Amino acid sequence: MSSLIRTIKAVRQNRNLFSLIQRNISQTASIMAPVKVGDPLPNYELYEDSPANKINIVELCCNKKIVIFGVPGAFTPGCSKTHLPGYVEKADEIKCEQGVDEIICISVNDPFVMSAWGKDHGACGKVRMLADPAAAFVKELDLGIDLPPLGGFRSKRFSMVVENCQITELNVEPDGTGLSCSLAQNLGKH
Numbered sequence: 001m002s003s004l005i006r007t008i009k010a011v012r013q014n015r016n017l018f019s020l021i022q023r024n025i026s027q028t029a030s031i032m033a034p035v036k037v038g039d040p041l042p043n044y045e046l047y048e049d050s051p052a053n054k055i056n057i058v059e060l061c062c063n064k065k066i067v068i069f070g071v072p073g074a075f076t077p078g079c080s081k082t083h084l085p086g087y088v089e090k091a092d093e094i095k096c097e098q099g100v101d102e103i104i105c106i107s108v109n110d111p112f113v114m115s116a117w118g119k120d121h122g123a124c125g126k127v128r129m130l131a132d133p134a135a136a137f138v139k140e141l142d143l144g145i146d147l148p149p150l151g152g153f154r155s156k157r158f159s160m161v162v163e164n165c166q167i168t169e170l171n172v173e174p175d176g177t178g179l180s181c182s183l184a185q186n187l188g189k190h
Contacts, residue, residue, distance in 0.1 A: 034141070034142040034143070034172075035141040035142060035143065035167060035170065036167070036170065037167055037168060037169065037170050038166065038167065038168075039166070039167050040165055040166055040167075041057060041058055041061055041162050041165045041166070041167060042057075042058075042137065042140040042141065043056065043057070043058040044056075044057050044058075044132075044136055044137040044140065045057075046106065046130040046131060046132055046137060047110075047111035047114075047130065047131040047132075047133065048111060048114075048115070048128065048129065048130055048131070049111055049112075049114075049115045050111050050112065050115075051110075051111060053111070055130055057130075057137065058165050060102070060104075061162050061164070061165045062164065062165055063164055064101040064102065064163075064164070065098075065099055065100050065101055065161065065162070065163045065164075066100065066101060066102050066103075066104060066161070066162045066163075067087075067094060067098075067100050067102070067103045067104065067159065067160070067161055067162075067187060068103075068104045068105075068106060068159070068160050068162060069083070069087060069103075069104070069105055069106070069157075069158065069159040069160070069182060069184075070105075070106045070107065070138065070143060070155035070156065070157065070158045070159075071083050071084065071105065071106075071107045071155060071157055072107070072108075072145070072147055072150055072154045072155060072156070072157060072176075072177055073107055073108070073109060073147075073150045073151070073154055074107050074109045074113045074114055074116075074117035075113070075117055075120075076150065078157075078177070078179050079107075079157075080117070080120075080121070082179050082183070083157065083179060083182070083183065084105060084117070084121050084123065084127065085121060086183050086184035086185065087103055087105065087126075087127050087184045088121055088122055088123050088126050088127055089184070090184040090185065091103055091126035091127060092126075094184065094187060098161075098187070098188055100161075102128060103126065103127045103128070104127070104128045104130055105118070105123070105127050105128070105129050105130065106130050106131075106132050106137065106138070106155060107131065107132065107154075107155055108131075108132050108133065108134075108135045108138060108144075108153065108154045108155050109131050109132075109133065110131055110133050111130075111131040111133070113131070114129040114130065114131040115129060117129060132155070135153050135154070135155070138153075138154075138155045138156075139153075143155060143156045143158055143172060144156065145176040145177070147177070156172055156173060156176035156177070157172075157173040157176060157177055157178065157179070157182050158170070158171060158172040158173065158182050159171045159181075159182040159183075159184075159186075159187060161187070161188070169187075169188065171186065171187075
């Protein structure tokens, strides 16, 4: 009889352990799930021009309509020839026709590189260049990709519309680096 009682206790303990593991897996999956339309924008500090100029992304987006696009790296060919120039060229059109207050470019680079890249492409007054040097914002969104030739963990190529800190449109390149759905001319078409 005592062995039966020990067996019953062991089964109960295993069930409790199984429930605990299942709960932890479920919670971890929900934390690491990719961002989606309807999600709130995560609260993070990004940098503009220098490490001394922190920009809180939630404060920036509060009571505004903002376009955010992410790129794998400043000065990289696709980002420099197509992605950033498209948003710079269409900035006035996007702001006027879609009622957008600001357009923001984010990359896993340091703020000095982002500033120089923006100046090189005439982004001043059109696209704000924000650095996510530790990829904290990109990781929270689950929009990162490992690209060893570009230095390791980078941002996938994406675009999103954020209205009052809530994501209302999200376009992520299927392979993380392509140049299709996240381009300026495709904003508002998905």
